[in-house]
Amino acid sequence: MRNLDEDTITQAVLARHTGAPDARLREIMTSLVQHLHAFARDVRLTEAEWFEGIRFLTEVGHMTDDKRQEFILLSDTLGLSMLVTALNNRKPPECTESTVFGPFHVEGSPEYPLGADVANGARGEPCYVRGRVLSRDGSPVPGAELQVWQADADGFYDVQYKGEHGHRARGTLHADAEGRFHFKSIRAEAYPIPHDGPVGRMLDALGRHPWRPAHLHFMITAPGFERLITHVFRNGDQYLDSDAVFGVRRSLIADWVVHPPGPTPDGGRSEQPFYTLDFDFVLNPLAQD
Amino acid sequence: MRNLDEDTITQAVLARHTGAPDARLREIMTSLVQHLHAFARDVRLTEAEWFEGIRFLTEVGHMTDDKRQEFILLSDTLGLSMLVTALNNRKPPECTESTVFGPFHVEGSPEYPLGADVANGARGEPCYVRGRVLSRDGSPVPGAELQVWQADADGFYDVQYKGEHGHRARGTLHADAEGRFHFKSIRAEAYPIPHDGPVGRMLDALGRHPWRPAHLHFMITAPGFERLITHVFRNGDQYLDSDAVFGVRRSLIADWVVHPPGPTPDGGRSEQPFYTLDFDFVLNPLAQD
Ligand SMILES: [Cu+2]
Ligand SMILES: [Fe+3]
Ligand SMILES: [Fe+3]
Known part of the structure; x- marks a missing residue:
């Protein structure tokens, strides 16, 4: 020694x-x-490069507070978060793939009945989301809990706005006895990850953009099944091949179908064009032991 | 993608x-x-371990401020600082080895004449330090600048005390025309690195102690030579084989020789036992190009 x-x-x-x-x-x-x-x-x-690294990590630490987790952004943008997600969520190919959790989930989002408008005033084009929660054999998972959250038309989550506006474009729902769910929200839009800090400067220096393709977050839990944390990505988005956090999976891309003004899936009428998204989720049963 | x-x-x-x-x-x-x-x-x-890592780095960031650099402590205790020092200071075997800089250097420490007492009131047993600054061929390096700094008898550097007490047990001197230097200070003592933060808890969890063996820091600069950043370690220290930051080099260990009360090297008298340390430094000439 x-x-x-x-x-x-x-x-x-x-x-x-x-x-x-x-x-x-x-x-x-x-x-x-x-x-x-x-x-x-x-x-x-070199010693100068080592010191630059110390300074960078110090800035990341000082940027991090209750609302902003710059170390998670660093992990996300270096692909570490997606790698850890993949390592810990190996499952049969018929199950819905997992992707990164992201920093914008909120515990205890409001419970909505099926069919409700979870947008709750968030700005965006109307969108009706429908689907089923299934087991590997195609049988429904009755009563599964779905938490959903997404950015608004300006690319921000509710928690990124200063001041108190309550929960917007996020909510908790429960599938019915046949595993079906449906709710109204807004169309998902691409957004840049927060890039006014050291991670944003790192992306800049690397010639990278901070954008994520449009997506809708889901966290689905049901007794007897592994918890599923994933997104559905909007087909056609220009950032599907360059997600700043490497979260895209081909199996998670779906069409947001546009409809002209007229009757809506909830039995009402829309005076403006609206969208529908249909997506089924397949949960992985917990290993028996 | x-x-x-x-x-x-x-x-x-x-x-x-x-x-x-x-x-x-x-x-x-x-x-x-x-x-x-x-x-x-x-x-x-695992995802839980990843999150524990995020939390740990966040704590390290929040512990770091103008006075406390917890990321450097982390780098030091994981051996990264010493590795970077070694990678960047390869030199011929006759040159004095480099070791870690450490977090306690201060720019602009007071200039003292040769022979001065740089302790300036720091608590500790008196010690007379003498030596030469040489080039690889054994010729003196006249007028080399030496910055020295060390902990006191309680294991603290001046900058670790709250409030303003001025510079203690640190100073800047210049070698004479024959490359000789001498000054009075206090005996170097072992000390623990700051361990009341996340790095201290990491060491604890790893079953490691935070102690560094007693040492005296030197930074020596002279025109035409590479800057030398090193320590001299006190022979016999119980932590020489387990330095918390992996800085010990065999060639940097020297004897602090104890003397009974009586005449001192500066021509005075000591009523208490005192120490002498003799150490010569060999600088590496800058590469010509
Ligand atoms: Cu490796
Ligand atoms: Fe998102
Ligand atoms: Fe030290």
Whole structure:
């Protein structure tokens, strides 16, 4: 331990962790130190570049508060969030794929009856969403809980507005006895992730844009099934091939079908064009043991 | 880009960086993403562990301010700082080795004449430090600037005390025409790195202590030579084999020789025991080009 050099230091750090009481923590830190050191060696990181990294992480830390999680944005934009999602949600191909959670979910969104307008005043073109929650064999999952949330026509979630406006374009619903759900909302729109901080500057320096293709978030839970966290993406969006957070899955792209003014699926009439989205979700049963 | 999975996402992220205007940034980010993803894959990082990591980094960010750099402590305790120091300070074996800079250097410490007491009231046992600044061929480096700094008998640097007490146990001196320097200070003592934050909790969880073996910091600059940032470590210290930041080099360990009360090297007398430290530094000439 008295003559470490660039070749021996990694083993010296790992040797220091042999007494860690938690075996999983030891495993994680062993791998982390090895990859971190391999990175510094591979690029021959200079002292000035190291310090730039310290400064960047400091800025990310200072940008982060109750409303803004800049470390999650960093993880998202480096593809780490999607990788962790994929590693932890392997499932049979007939099940709906998972994608990133994102930073805009809110616990305890208001409960709505089926058919309600969850937009609750959020600006956007009217959209009727319908579908079923199914098990792998195609049988319905009655009473599944669906949480939905999305950005408005200006690309913002309700929580990004200053001041108190209540929940908008988000809500909790329960599927009926046949696993069916339907609600009214607004058409999903593309939006840029918050990019007025260090992560935005990083994207800029890398020649990357901060946009996400239009999508509608779902979190679906039912007893006996794995929780499903996913989005439905709007077909035709210009950012489907360059999502800033790498969340797009082909199986999650669907058509928002436009309709002329006239009768709406809820039995009413629209004086303006409106959209419909139909999407069924297939949940993965919990492993028996 | 529409069907990423745990195997294809890394290449997808790298492909996004092909347009980065700065080639070195692209090189660094390519390696960083590869090693970061390999880490998550190797340990099959769970979503809960990922979130624990986000929370930890957030705490590190919130602990960091003008006086406290928790990200540097993190880098130090994971051996990254020492690795970067080693990578960037390869030099011939006759030159004095570099070690970590540490977070306690202060720009513009007071200038003292040779022989002065730089302790300036810091608590500790008296110590007389003497040596030479040399070039690789053994010739003196006249007038080299030496910045020195150290902890006091309680293990604290002056900057760790609240309130204004001025500079203590730190100063700037210049070697004479023969490259010789001497000054009075206090005996270096072991101290724990600041461990009341997330990095301290990490060390705890890993079964590690936060102590550094006793050392005296030097930063030496002279025209025509590479700047030398190093420590001299006190022989016999119980933490020489387990420095919390992996900074020890065998060639940097020296004896603090104890002397009974009596005449001191500066021609005075001490009523208490005192120490002497003799250490010569060999600078690396700047590469010619
Ligand atoms: Cu690696
Ligand atoms: Fe979103
Ligand atoms: Fe120190």
